[in-house]
Amino acid sequence: MGKKILCVVGARPNLMKIAPVIRALKAGQDPFDVCLLHTGQHYDNAMNDQFFAALGIPRPNINLDVGSASHAVQTAEIMRRFEPVLEQEAPDAVLVVGDVNSTIACALVATKMGIKVIHVEAGLRSYDRGMPEEINRVLTDQISDILFTTERDAAANLQREGIGAERIHFVGNVMIDTLKSQLPHATPMSETLRQSGVSEAFLKGKSDYGILTLHRPSNVDDINILRSLITTAAKISETLPIIFPAHPRTRGRIESYGLMDLINAANIVLLPPQGYLEMLGLMKDARLTLTDSGGIQEETTALGVPCITLRHNTERPITVSEGTNTITGTDPQKIFAAVNNVLKTGGKSGKSPEFWDGNAAPRIAAVLHEWLGPTQQRHVA
Ligand code: UD1
Numbered sequence: 001m002g003k004k005i006l007c008v009v010g011a012r013p014n015l016m017k018i019a020p021v022i023r024a025l026k027a028g029q030d031p032f033d034v035c036l037l038h039t040g041q042h043y044d045n046a047m048n049d050q051f052f053a054a055l056g057i058p059r060p061n062i063n064l065d066v067g068s069a070s071h072a073v074q075t076a077e078i079m080r081r082f083e084p085v086l087e088q089e090a091p092d093a094v095l096v097v098g099d100v101n102s103t104i105a106c107a108l109v110a111t112k113m114g115i116k117v118i119h120v121e122a123g124l125r126s127y128d129r130g131m132p133e134e135i136n137r138v139l140t141d142q143i144s145d146i147l148f149t150t151e152r153d154a155a156a157n158l159q160r161e162g163i164g165a166e167r168i169h170f171v172g173n174v175m176i177d178t179l180k181s182q183l184p185h186a187t188p189m190s191e192t193l194r195q196s197g198v199s200e201a202f203l204k205g206k207s208d209y210g211i212l213t214l215h216r217p218s219n220v221d222d223i224n225i226l227r228s229l230i231t232t233a234a235k236i237s238e239t240l241p242i243i244f245p246a247h248p249r250t251r252g253r254i255e256s257y258g259l260m261d262l263i264n265a266a267n268i269v270l271l272p273p274q275g276y277l278e279m280l281g282l283m284k285d286a287r288l289t290l291t292d293s294g295g296i297q298e299e300t301t302a303l304g305v306p307c308i309t310l311r312h313n314t315e316r317p318i319t320v321s322e323g324t325n326t327i328t329g330t331d332p333q334k335i336f337a338a339v340n341n342v343l344k345t346g347g348k349s350g351k352s353p354e355f356w357d358g359n360a361a362p363r364i365a366a367v368l369h370e371w372l373g374p375t376q377q378r379h380v381a
Helices: 012-026 049-055 071-089 101-112 132-142 153-160 174-185 189-195 223-236 248-256 260-265 276-284 294-303 332-345 360-372
Strands: 004-009 033-038 093-097 116-122 146-149 168-170 210-213 242-245 268-271 288-291 307-309 325-327
Touching: 004 012, 004 071, 004 101, 012 033, 012 049, 012 093, 012 116, 012 174, 012 294, 012 360, 033 071, 049 174, 049 276, 071 101, 093 101, 101 116, 101 132, 116 132, 116 174, 116 360, 146 153, 146 360, 153 168, 168 360, 174 276, 174 294, 174 360, 189 276, 223 242, 223 248, 223 260, 223 268, 223 332, 242 276, 248 260, 276 294, 288 294, 288 332, 294 307, 294 325, 307 332
Parallel strands: 004 033, 004 093, 093 116, 116 146, 146 168, 210 242, 210 288, 242 268, 288 307, 307 325
Antiparallel strands: none
């Protein structure tokens, strides 16, 4: 068996990143011994199980079953449960992806046990320390031994924080590996609506629609901001019908803040969280996407679909400089202006960034083979 790499996933956005990485680590003549651990940060079928099936991710060897809690409790609980697993499994390295609580929790345990840490999607910075993910990014990168980046600017961010160039490898975007391989299998929009029992009548015979997704605490945990965003979306839906797959956190807030009537009165269809192939199908044919997600900013750039980002910053600036992304923040006037621009001109067409070519994961595997060295021959005495 090859060197042992323990891969960690925890939350929905980790799953499309880990799928091609596991495939690449297991490929070739000297495959790594891959162990997959799920922290259980996300656990609902819609947030978790259906992604494993759609993306062909092997069943996790270990599940820590931590579930939802405050940041401190969730992070601490992952750490507490991960330590004995690492003692038992004794991998050569731990591989973490992205910027969720599971990422920092597992990286921290591993580094303190003297186990090498690999971070995939390193060096992204929003420079907004109010975002929990920004804290997770900065800390994970500091304690990682080898850092794989998705865009060239990320290396400059890391070097400013004192991380040596020899630890950084620009390999491209593993999430786009998944997008490219799954695009032919995307579920058509009409089928997704049918599965959710929604009539296409809301499209009024046209094929144009927009997508809305919201889940950032800064947008959904403040009643005034959430009400304003939904009122803005309602106004846009007078011209462009909107499909709104809602994260469980967001749906909960809409209900508890009494905002469901606003949605019901508008030309907005609220759907449960969607699977990967369903979301891909919805995005690829959309006229535009309104979102506060990081991953969707990248996926729309790869698809060439205009993206309007309902945040004040992005940790993925290449989606603005080269892709289809426009940052508006939450000001309704700025959002209307960006939407009108897309409706009038078609919006930014963008181009696919360097190395967003479907081969990022094989590049990672090649670097890791070199870095971890060949498998030691086991001699039988
Ligand atoms: C987490 C990540 C965020 C990522 C997002 C994608 C952190 C700090 N945040 O945010 O970066 O963009 O995942 O979804 O790690 N819930 C369910 N079912 C689930 C999981 C969560 O109903 O399977 C609900 C619970 O009410 C929970 C809330 O969603 O309290 C928030 O879940 P949590 O994992 O804490 O953060 P996310 O908002 O999902």
